[in-house]
Amino acid sequence: MAASSVAASELLHNMNKQISILYPKASCVIRRISTSSRCHSHSQLKATSAPQQLVGVVGLEIHAQINSSTKLFSGSAVRFSAPPNSMVSFFDASLPGTLPVLNRRCVEAAVMTGLALNCTINQKSFFDRKHYFYADLPAGYQITQQRQPIAVDGTLTYSLLGGKKRSQVIRKNVHIKQVQLEQDSGKSLHDDVRSQTLIDLNRAGVGLMELVMEPDMSCGEEAAAAVRELQLILQALGTCQGNMSEGQLRVDANVSVHRPGEPLGVRTEVKNINSVRYLARAIDYEIQRQIHVLQRGGTVQNETRAYDSKSRETIPMRDKEGLQDYRFMPEPNLPPLIVYEDNASLPTGLDACQAVVVQKIRESLPELPSVKRDRLVQTYGILPEHSFTLVNEDGLVDYFEEVLKATKKEPRKVIGWVTNELLGLLKQQDMSVSQSLISPPALAELLELQEKGHISSSVAKQVLQQMWRSPGKSGSQIIQEQDLGLVSDTSQLHSICQKVVDSHPDEVHAIRNGNKKVLNKLIGLVQKETKGRADPVLVREILQEKTS
Numbered sequence: 001m002a003a004s005s006v007a008a009s010e011l012l013h014n015m016n017k018q019i020s021i022l023y024p025k026a027s028c029v030i031r032r033i034s035t036s037s038r039c040h041s042h043s044q045l046k047a048t049s050a051p052q053q054l055v056g057v058v059g060l061e062i063h064a065q066i067n068s069s070t071k072l073f074s075g076s077a078v079r080f081s082a083p084p085n086s087m088v089s090f091f092d093a094s095l096p097g098t099l100p101v102l103n104r105r106c107v108e109a110a111v112m113t114g115l116a117l118n119c120t121i122n123q124k125s126f127f128d129r130k131h132y133f134y135a136d137l138p139a140g141y142q143i144t145q146q147r148q149p150i151a152v153d154g155t156l157t158y159s160l161l162g163g164k165k166r167s168q169v170i171r172k173n174v175h176i177k178q179v180q181l182e183q184d185s186g187k188s189l190h191d192d193v194r195s196q197t198l199i200d201l202n203r204a205g206v207g208l209m210e211l212v213m214e215p216d217m218s219c220g221e222e223a224a225a226a227v228r229e230l231q232l233i234l235q236a237l238g239t240c241q242g243n244m245s246e247g248q249l250r251v252d253a254n255v256s257v258h259r260p261g262e263p264l265g266v267r268t269e270v271k272n273i274n275s276v277r278y279l280a281r282a283i284d285y286e287i288q289r290q291i292h293v294l295q296r297g298g299t300v301q302n303e304t305r306a307y308d309s310k311s312r313e314t315i316p317m318r319d320k321e322g323l324q325d326y327r328f329m330p331e332p333n334l335p336p337l338i339v340y341e342d343n344a345s346l347p348t349g350l351d352a353c354q355a356v357v358v359q360k361i362r363e364s365l366p367e368l369p370s371v372k373r374d375r376l377v378q379t380y381g382i383l384p385e386h387s388f389t390l391v392n393e394d395g396l397v398d399y400f401e402e403v404l405k406a407t408k409k410e411p412r413k414v415i416g417w418v419t420n421e422l423l424g425l426l427k428q429q430d431m432s433v434s435q436s437l438i439s440p441p442a443l444a445e446l447l448e449l450q451e452k453g454h455i456s457s458s459v460a461k462q463v464l465q466q467m468w469r470s471p472g473k474s475g476s477q478i479i480q481e482q483d484l485g486l487v488s489d490t491s492q493l494h495s496i497c498q499k500v501v502d503s504h505p506d507e508v509h510a511i512r513n514g515n516k517k518v519l520n521k522l523i524g525l526v527q528k529e530t531k532g533r534a535d536p537v538l539v540r541e542i543l544q545e546k547t548s
Contacts, residue, residue, distance in 0.1 A: 055258065057264060059213055059215025060213040062210070063184075063208050064210075072207035073183060076089040088202060094138040116368060118176075126336055129144075130182075136188050146180075153176070155175055156174050156213070158222075161385055167384060174214065179212075184204065186199055187199070187201075219287065223280065229369060252270065253282065268301070271306055339356040339358055406441050414447060438464070443464075493538055497542045
């Protein structure tokens with residue numbers, strides 16, 4: 001650790017001893033929308049019927065931690081779960097005389113994110129001080145972008161699966177008001193036993209992108225789909241790892257209800273929701289809670305609430321008595337942030353390597369999730385719901401395409417093996433795709449053996465399980481060792497089929513009377529007799545002959 005960091009840590013250790021619990025930060029300004037709900041709530045609360053149905057109104061504010069090795073305005077390292085106050089510089093601790101130095105990586109990440117969300121990139125943006133007093137904010141203000149953020153006026157297109165079989169893709173848009181750069185605060189650790197609060201400033205100064213989504217959503221399902229799509233986009237860009245359990249993506253939901261055509265209702269804010277699943281539940285519960293209050297003649301309070309995942313309810317945190325005066329002012333220690341459209345717009349003498357060039361970043365944008373899903377459906381003819389599964393699991397698209405390169409089996413036949421069989425094995429062990437014990441070529445070899453008729457589908461699934469339990473062994477090795485190849489000897493199959501026919505006269509009688517579905521039962525009995533090794537096509541032909 002640098003000498004400055006050691007000194008700062010010692011100072012912070014002394015500060016931590018007797019800091020009392022202070023009021024949390026005031027939340028964001030109310031934002032209005034007008035939309036109708038087409039979602040079904042799964043909340044425990046049930047509202048009574050009304051002449052005109054109340055509908056939900058939902059907007060989101062998301063803080064995404066920028067994937068950078070150092071903080072926004074200092075050279076301190078960024079590392080989750082590091083020892084308390086071990087990643088703190090003098091600037092992070094707000095010691096007098098320290099000055100901010102802007103991290104170029106964070107600026108590039110914000111520009112890339114803005115481009116991916118179809119935002120207008122402001123060639124000149126400004127930093128401001130947002131004043132409030134909180135124990136884990138040592139300066140008494142946060143450096144953010146209030147007057148003119150780096151990106152504005154964007155659109156996030158997200159998709160839902162609908163229809164009777166949830167195979168119809170429903171596309172929706174939510175407007176992005178702005179993407180702004182700002183620094184994170186520290187972390188308060190409350191010790192109820194000793195009635196004290198300790199402060200860890202490792203997170204103080206970490207670079208954030210605040211993304212403000214205009215409230216164009218009407219229920220938890222839509223909000224969850226939008227956040228999940230954003231999460232996938234950020235991960236594809238590499239601008240944010242998006243791990244919500246580590247606080248890399250934090251969501252605040254603004255929720256209200258009203259009757260279409262009438263003024264918008266009083267909204268509540270549900271703070272710091274840490275998973276996509278809880279986000280949907282919290283919003284749906286809060287919509288139904290407000291409807292329930294209004295239909296009983298009550299009044300919805302303008303307040304901040306938290307979501308309790310155990311009770312699946314939102315609970316009050318604090319009232320909003322009025323809008324806090326943050327006393328915004330221009331940050332005097334930082335000049336305007338300038339980005340350039342292309343190399344031709346660079347001023348004379350400025351090296352392109354030192355500037356943030358929008359065109360260069362635009363050209364480096366990767367394939368985004370929505371484009372990838374469309375490509376998978378169009379290229380391979382798979383169902384939309386399968387494309388969602390492939391894209392939602394990190395690395396699964398690459399795995400699927402690697403398997404296809406090594407087998408002649410049709411993509412629509414391969415997809416089930418990847419999204420059901422392989423993914424099921426991974427989920428059982430809580431493993432990622434990159435940790436798979438079965439490589440794409442190994443799975444492709446197994447599928448080729450099935451495609452060529454060497455093994456049945458049921459045997460292929462057995463072999464897959466064996467391959468998982470015995471890493472390094474190929475499918476062909478297991479098949480040979482356990483003699484699992486298809487029984488295609490005609491005389492042997494005739495003998496087995498005759499035995500099954502003779503021992504099931506009632507089924508044979510039903511088939512001869514026109515109930516052809518019973519034939520499947522006899523086929524199953526033959527497969528049981530041969531332990532799944534009988535050629536199913538040949539078995540069907542023999543049984544049809546013997547029961548005709």
